[in-house]
Amino acid sequence: MFYAQLAVNGLVQGLVVGLGALALTLVFGIARFPNAATGDTMTFGAYAALTVHKASGSLALGSIAAIGGAAVLALLAYLTVFKRLAGRSVVSLLVASIGIGFMIRAGLGVAFGHQQQVFNVPLSRPIRVAGLAINPLDLQLAAVAAVALAAVFAILYLTPIGRQMRAVADNRDLARVSGIRPERVMTAMWLITGGVSAVGGMMLGIKTIVSPEVGWEMLLPVFAATILGGIGSPVGAVVAGLVLGVAQEVSTPFVGFTYKIALSFVVLLAVLLVRPRGLFGRIEGVR
Amino acid sequence: MKTTRREFLGSIAAGAALVAAPSIVRAQGADVIRIGALCPVTGVGGPYGSGMQKMIVAAAEAVNAAGGASGRKIEIVSEDTQTNPQAAVLAAKKLIEVNKVQAVLGTWSSGVSLAVIPLTNDAGIPLMHCSGAPALSVPPANAKGLGFRFQATNDRFGRAFAEICEKEGFKRPATMAFNNASGIGNTEGFTKAWKAKGGEVVESVVYEPNQASYRSELMKVLAANPDVIVTGSYIADTTIILREWFQTGQPVKWVIPGWAANPQLIEALGAEVTEGIISVDSVSNEGAEAFKAYDAAYQKAMSQAGTNNVYAAMTWDMMTVLALAIEAAGTADMAAVVAKLREVGNPDGKQVSTFAEGKEALKAGKINYEGASSVLDFDQHGDVTPDFGAYFIEGGKLNRRYVVQI
Amino acid sequence: MDAYLAAIAIIALIYMLLSLGLTLQYGLTGLINFGHVGFFAIGAYTSALLSLQGLPLALTIPAAAVTAGLAAWPIGLISLRLRDDYFAIVTLGFSETVRLVITSEKWLTNGVQGIPGIPRLFETISVGIGAQLAVMGVILAVTLVAIYAMRRIVASPFGRVIEAIRDNEEALQALGKDPAGFKIQVLILGSALAGIAGAFYAHYITYIVPDQFIPLVTFYVWMAIIIGGVGRVSGAIVGTGLLMLFLEGSRFLRDIVPGVSEVEMASLRIGVVGLLLVLFTIYRPQGLMGDFTKR
Numbered sequence: 001m002f003y004a005q006l007a008v009n010g011l012v013q014g015l016v017v018g019l020g021a022l023a024l025t026l027v028f029g030i031a032r033f034p035n036a037a038t039g040d041t042m043t044f045g046a047y048a049a050l051t052v053h054k055a056s057g058s059l060a061l062g063s064i065a066a067i068g069g070a071a072v073l074a075l076l077a078y079l080t081v082f083k084r085l086a087g088r089s090v091v092s093l094l095v096a097s098i099g100i101g102f103m104i105r106a107g108l109g110v111a112f113g114h115q116q117q118v119f120n121v122p123l124s125r126p127i128r129v130a131g132l133a134i135n136p137l138d139l140q141l142a143a144v145a146a147v148a149l150a151a152v153f154a155i156l157y158l159t160p161i162g163r164q165m166r167a168v169a170d171n172r173d174l175a176r177v178s179g180i181r182p183e184r185v186m187t188a189m190w191l192i193t194g195g196v197s198a199v200g201g202m203m204l205g206i207k208t209i210v211s212p213e214v215g216w217e218m219l220l221p222v223f224a225a226t227i228l229g230g231i232g233s234p235v236g237a238v239v240a241g242l243v244l245g246v247a248q249e250v251s252t253p254f255v256g257f258t259y260k261i262a263l264s265f266v267v268l269l270a271v272l273l274v275r276p277r278g279l280f281g282r283i284e285g286v287r
Numbered sequence: 288m289k290t291t292r293r294e295f296l297g298s299i300a301a302g303a304a305l306v307a308a309p310s311i312v313r314a315q316g317a318d319v320i321r322i323g324a325l326c327p328v329t330g331v332g333g334p335y336g337s338g339m340q341k342m343i344v345a346a347a348e349a350v351n352a353a354g355g356a357s358g359r360k361i362e363i364v365s366e367d368t369q370t371n372p373q374a375a376v377l378a379a380k381k382l383i384e385v386n387k388v389q390a391v392l393g394t395w396s397s398g399v400s401l402a403v404i405p406l407t408n409d410a411g412i413p414l415m416h417c418s419g420a421p422a423l424s425v426p427p428a429n430a431k432g433l434g435f436r437f438q439a440t441n442d443r444f445g446r447a448f449a450e451i452c453e454k455e456g457f458k459r460p461a462t463m464a465f466n467n468a469s470g471i472g473n474t475e476g477f478t479k480a481w482k483a484k485g486g487e488v489v490e491s492v493v494y495e496p497n498q499a500s501y502r503s504e505l506m507k508v509l510a511a512n513p514d515v516i517v518t519g520s521y522i523a524d525t526t527i528i529l530r531e532w533f534q535t536g537q538p539v540k541w542v543i544p545g546w547a548a549n550p551q552l553i554e555a556l557g558a559e560v561t562e563g564i565i566s567v568d569s570v571s572n573e574g575a576e577a578f579k580a581y582d583a584a585y586q587k588a589m590s591q592a593g594t595n596n597v598y599a600a601m602t603w604d605m606m607t608v609l610a611l612a613i614e615a616a617g618t619a620d621m622a623a624v625v626a627k628l629r630e631v632g633n634p635d636g637k638q639v640s641t642f643a644e645g646k647e648a649l650k651a652g653k654i655n656y657e658g659a660s661s662v663l664d665f666d667q668h669g670d671v672t673p674d675f676g677a678y679f680i681e682g683g684k685l686n687r688r689y690v691v692q693i
Numbered sequence: 694m695d696a697y698l699a700a701i702a703i704i705a706l707i708y709m710l711l712s713l714g715l716t717l718q719y720g721l722t723g724l725i726n727f728g729h730v731g732f733f734a735i736g737a738y739t740s741a742l743l744s745l746q747g748l749p750l751a752l753t754i755p756a757a758a759v760t761a762g763l764a765a766w767p768i769g770l771i772s773l774r775l776r777d778d779y780f781a782i783v784t785l786g787f788s789e790t791v792r793l794v795i796t797s798e799k800w801l802t803n804g805v806q807g808i809p810g811i812p813r814l815f816e817t818i819s820v821g822i823g824a825q826l827a828v829m830g831v832i833l834a835v836t837l838v839a840i841y842a843m844r845r846i847v848a849s850p851f852g853r854v855i856e857a858i859r860d861n862e863e864a865l866q867a868l869g870k871d872p873a874g875f876k877i878q879v880l881i882l883g884s885a886l887a888g889i890a891g892a893f894y895a896h897y898i899t900y901i902v903p904d905q906f907i908p909l910v911t912f913y914v915w916m917a918i919i920i921g922g923v924g925r926v927s928g929a930i931v932g933t934g935l936l937m938l939f940l941e942g943s944r945f946l947r948d949i950v951p952g953v954s955e956v957e958m959a960s961l962r963i964g965v966v967g968l969l970l971v972l973f974t975i976y977r978p979q980g981l982m983g984d985f986t987k988r
Contacts (some may be wrong), residue, residue: 010500092974099970106964114333119554125536208527213414223782249503252625257494258797265786329959384697401809402900467805
C-alpha cells in the first residue's frame with residue numbers, strides 16, 4: 001500500500017517528464033538532434049499561461065495562450081536557426097539549441113524577474129480511492145495531459161501530415177523520394193513540439209512554482225525518458241516518462257531523497273548498455 | 288560581412304579597452320569613502336538581493352544628506368555575487384582592487400561569505416554579512432576580527448525553534464531540511480537544542496531542491512505522526528511542500544524560518560493554507576525608530592513593506608553603523624573604524640536610531656545605535672544576538688505573539 | 694588593479710586548462726563531453742581533501758589528475774560504444790551524479806557545508822601580490838606544458854589517429870585500428886587536465902562546495918572553444934581569454950551603461966552567451982582561430 005501511494009505520487013511528475021520527452025523525441029526523430037531548448041520552451045509556456053491566467057482568471061485561456069505562444073516560439077527557432085543548420089553535425093545543432101535555450105531564459109528573466117511566481121488555483125483535499133489518497137488537482141492535470149496527448153497522437157496517426165512526419169522519422173530518404181515535402185513536415189513538427197512543451201511547462205508551473213530556471217532543471221530526466229522510450233518513439237517517450245516518475249518515487253525508501261535524483265541517470269545508463277535502442281525503439285539508420 | 292580574423296580580434300581588443308577605461312579614469316577623490324555592496328542579486332538569494340543592495344545605497348544617501356561621515360561622502364559600488372562563491376570572489380577582488388572600497392557589505396549565503404572573507408582579511412577591511420554558518424565567527428575565517436555578522440547563526444535559530452516548540456507544548460517534532468548549509472544548520476541546531484531539553488525528534492528528512500513534488504518526502508515525515516514539523520527551508524520549496532501538505536489533509540503545525548514563511552508565501556498560498564504556521568525570525572526591531580526610517584526607504588525603493596525583507600534591514604544597519612563608526616573615529620582608516628564599531632553599536636551610550644541623530648549625539652559623548660534589524664550589539668566574535676519573534680500566521684497576517692531570548 | 698587582473702588571469706588559466714582538455718576530447722577526437730565539470734569537481738575535492746590531511750600540494754595536485762583520469766576510464770569503457778549524442782547525455786548525467794555524490798557523502802566531503810580553509814599555494818609567502826604572481830606563475834607553467842604536450846600530440850601519429858576518428862571513424866576501423874582504445878586514452882588525458890584545473894581552483898578559492906560544480910561551468914568551457922575555434926590549441930587560448938573578458942567585462946559594462954540592474958545584467962549575460970553560441974554555429978563554425986580547410 002505504501003509503495004502504491006508512492007507510485008501514485010510519481011505519476012503526475014511522470015506525466016510532466018513524459019510530455020517533455022514527447023517534445024524532445026519528435027525533434028530527435030524527425031530533425032535528428034537532441035533539442036536542449038526543450039526545457040526552456042516549457043518554461044516559456046508556463047510563463048505565458050501564468051500571465052494570461054492572471055489577467056483573465058481563466059486557466060483554459062491560459063493554456064491556449066501557452067500552447068499558441070510556445071508553438072510560435074518553437075517555429076521561430078526553427079526558421080531562424082535550425083533550418084540554416086540543416087545538414088550540419090549533430091553537435092552544431094545541439095550547441096545552437098543550448099544557445100537558444102539560454103536566450104529564452106534570459107528573455108524571461110528580464111521580462112519577469114527571478115522571483116518565484118505561482119498559479120493561484122484553489123486547493124482541495126484528496127479523495128480516497130481504495131485506500132489511496134488521490135488529489136483532484138492531479139486528476140485535472142492528468143486529464144489535461146491526456147487531452148493533449150490524445151490530440152498529438154490523433155495528429156500523428158490519423159492525419160496525412162502525421163503520417164508524413166512518421167515517415168520522415170522512419171526513413172528520411174525514402175520519405176523524400178516518395179514526394180513528402182520536408183518543409184511542411186518540419187513546420188508541423190515544430191508547432192506540435194512547442195505546444196506539447198507548453199502543456200508540460202504549464203503543468204509543472206501549476207504543481208510547483210514558476211521561475212526562469214524550472215524547465216532547464218527538468219532537462220536531464222526528460223533526456224533520460226526520451227532515450228529510455230526509444231528515440232523517435234512518441235508512445236515510448238510518454239510511457240518512459242511515467243516509468244521514470246514512478247521508479248524515482250518508489251526507489252526512495254531504498255536510496256534516499258538525494259540519490260533518487262540520480263536514478264534517471266542510472267536508468268539511462270542501464271538502458272543504453274542493455275538495449276541501446278530504448279524500450280520502444282526501432283533499429284535506426286542513423287549513425 | 289567580410290571581416291578578417293585580425294580585424295575581428297582588433298575590434299574586440301578595442302572594445303575591451305573601452306570597457307576597462309572608465310574605472311581607470313575615475314580616480315578616487317580624497318573626500319569620498321567608497322563602500323562595496325556585494326549582494327546576492329541573482330541566484331538563490333535573488334528574492335532578497337535587490338532590496339539589500341538598494342538599502343545600502345539608501346542608507347548611504349541618508350548619511351550623505353546628513354553631511355557625510357567624518358566630513359566625507361559615501362560612494363557605493365555595487366556588485367552581484369550571483370549567490371555563487373566563484374563569481375563572488377572575482378566581484379570582491381574587483382571591488383577591493385579596482386574600486387578601492389573600504390568595506391564590503393551585504394554578502395548573504397554562507398558559501399559566499401566563507402569565500403570572500405579571506406580577501407577582505409588580506410585587504411584589512413571589514414566584511415559585514417548576513418550568513419548563518421558558525422564557522423564565520425572564529426578563526427581561520429574571522430582570524431582578524433574583521434567579520435561582522437548581522438544575522439543570527441543557524442545554531443541560534445535552531446535554539447529559538449526549540450524554545451518555541453517547548454513553549455507551545457509540542458511533544459513529537461519532526462524536521463525537514465533543504466540540502467544546503469543553512470537548511471541543515473537550522474534543523475541540526477534545533478535537534479541539538481531539543482535533545483538537550485530531553486526531547487526526541489520523531490523523523491527527519493533532508494530533501495533536494497528543484498523538484499516538481501515533495502510528496503514522498505512529506506509522506507515519510509507525516510507517517511511518523513509528528514505534532515509539529517520544523518523546517519530549514521527556502522520560499523520556493525516551502526511553497527510546494529505546504530501546498531502538498533494541505534492537500535493531504537493531515538493536521539500538523541509548522542515552525543518555519545522567517546525568510547521562508549513571509550508575506551510572499553502567504554500571497555502565494557492564501558490564508559487558509561498558511562493559517563497557524565509559526566514563522567520564526569530574528570526580530571526586526573519593528574518598534575524602533577530605526578525601523579521606521581528603514582521601512583520608509585524600503586517602501587520608496589521597492590514599493591513593498593519593509594517587513595518583507597529582513598536582510599534589507601540588516602544591510603541598512605550595516606551602512607548606518609559603519610558610517611557612525613567612521614564618524615566616531617574621525618578617519619577613514621579602517622583599523623580605527625573597526626575598533627569603534629562596538630562602541631557605537633553596543634550599550635552604554637545614548638540610544639540613537641539614525642545616522643543624523645547619532646552624528647549629533649557623538650558630539651556630546653558615547654552612542655548606542657539601535658538598529659532596524661536588531662538592537663545590534665556585537666559580541667566578541669562580531670556576531671549580533673538578536674531576539675527571536677514567534678509570528679503566528681492568522682487570517683493571512685503575520686502576528687507576533689511573543690519574543691524569545693536565547 | 695594589479696591583484697584583480699592577477700585574479701582574473703588565474704581564473705582564466707584554470708578555464709584554459711579545462712578548455713585544453715575539451716579541445717583534446719572534442720576538438721581533436723570528436724568526443725562530445727558534456728560532463729567536464731564532473732572531472733573538474735573530482736580534481737578539486739581530491740586535492741583539497743588530501744592537502745587537508747597534511748600532504749604537500751606537490752603530491753595532491755598530481756593525485757587530482759590521477760583520480761579524475763581514473764574516473765574517466767569506466768565512463769569511457771561504458772559509453773564509448775554509444776552514438777555521439779548519447780555520449781553527450783551520459784556525460785552530462787555523470788557530472789550531475791558526481792555533484793549528488795559530493796552532496797550526499799558527508800563523511801568524506803562535508804556535504805553541502807563545503808570544505809573551508811583549503812591550503813593555498815605558497816602559503817608561506819605572505820599574502821598580497823607576490824603570492825598571487827607566484828600562483829599565476831605555477832599555473833601558467835602547467836598550462837604551457839599542457840599546450841606544448843598538446844601540440845606534440847597533434848603532430849604525432851597518435852594525433853593523426855584521433856583526428857581520423859573525428860573525421861571518419863569507419864575508415865579508420867577499415868584500416869584495422871581500434872578507435873575505442875584511442876578514445877578512452879583521450880578521454881582520460883582530457884579529464885586529467887580538468888582534474889588539475891580543479892585542484893588549482895580549490896587551492897585558489899580556498900573554499901569548495903557542491904554548488905560550484907554545476908553544468909553551467911561545462912557550457913562556459915564549450916562556449917570558449919566554440920568561439921575560439923574547435924580543434925585548435927590556439928582556439929582554446931583565445932576562446933578562454935574572450936570568455937573571461939566577457940564575464941568580467943560585463944561588470945564594467947554596467948558602470949558605463951546606466952539603467953541596467955544586476956538582475957537584468959545576469960539575464961543578459963546568459964542571453965549573450967546563448968546568442969554567441971547560435972551566431973558562431975551558424976556563421977563561423979570554425980571559430981575565430983579556426984582551421985578553414987577542415988569540415
